[in-house]
Amino acid sequence: MATVLRRPAEERGQGDDPRDHCLAPDTPKQFDPVKVRTALREYAFNYKRRTNPEVPIPHxxxxxxxxxxxxxxxxxxxx
Structure with missing residues (x-):
């Protein structure tokens, strides 16, 4: 099981710890969440697919x- 890196609620809100924002401070409202997860899974986390010169990453x-x-x-x- 992964370790939770966020601080307790009473310690948050000071703006001094980047972990308070988790991985991204904003959610990508301009993108469909399924498309974001797909892009991460199929390209960002897939070295062979991401670096294949024969098949470029779609725009x-x-x-x-x-x-x-x-x-x-x-x-x-x-x-």
Whole structure:
């Protein structure tokens, strides 16, 4: 089971801990949630598919993944 990284509710809200926002501070309202999950599963988390030069990433998926990259914390925030 994964460890929960969020602080207790009474300690949150100070704006000093990036974990208070989980992975993204905003939800992608401009994208269908199913399409976001699909883009992450089929491309972001799939190295072979993401790096296959013969089959480029579709434009719609690329737009979603670029949004995710801009709006999520880097791994350095978790150290």
């Amino acid at each position: 719609e998926v690329r737009v979603i993944l670029e949004w995710v990259q801009r709006n999520t914390l880097s791994m350095a925030a978790w150290e």
